[in-house]
Amino acid sequence: MTPPSSQTSKLRPLFDYLRKQQENKKFLKTIEISGTFLLIAFFSYFAIRPTVITISALNGDIESKKILKNELKEKINKVIEAQDLYSQVQEKYYVVNSSLPDMPKYYDASLQLVETSQKLGVVTDDLTFNLDPNAQKKALVDTKSFSVNTMFKSSFNNGLKIVSDLLNNRRIININGITFAVENTKNQIATPSASGNVVVNFSSLFYFWPSQNEKK
């Protein structure tokens, strides 16, 4: 009878061999699965990705065209509606143009200032036009403006009346600041004159809206 220890020593190499075989099999299987995944990734990146991107881009284009079509259809309807409405008020175009002209119309601007004061018997002494576009602050989108400094002598009440008349003018005028000063001659102390006249000085911005074609 052989001792159990010698039996074990005989079987051990066999078990070792079997275990190694099993490990090898497992290793090969893992390598195979890894390779499959890597191949899938490679194939997806270089073959499926461009196709999917192209399909998505085409779908996006189709969707965007659908949106554009619907929006433009709606816009065209609104344009037709606006066309009808504007043809009805075309005779009032001069009102809009006198309020916000497409050209500076300096003479018209000065006419508004001079005529307003002349209506109350006041003669405008000085009109100074400032056409520097950098000096003016922009109040409305796409509009341009020029400023006019006006100076005249009148009674305080007439001065106020002229300013309020100007604010009620059809042309868009923005009066930035107004100063009332007593008349001051060379040999006289600054006191209100006998006539009660004061020197009125104010700066006003006149707006105009150049046509879209002009800007291009």
Added chain:
Amino acid sequence: MKKNKYSNYLLIISIFTCITVFFIIIQSSYIKLMKPITDVKQSVIIRPIDPSLDLETLSEIEKRNYYDNPTQ
């Protein structure tokens, strides 16, 4: 034993590579799908217009003072 350890790492890396590639494909296709739609929505051409005309303001403007240029 060492061989098996490395093969396991390789398996994990390949699985994550596959998942990453999958997400890259989804992300780039989503960008391609949405780009033309957002471009159209932001374009000036579909900016809404209001066809209504404020006639009340127009008549109010007409009532205001205006001195016409006699040369015109």
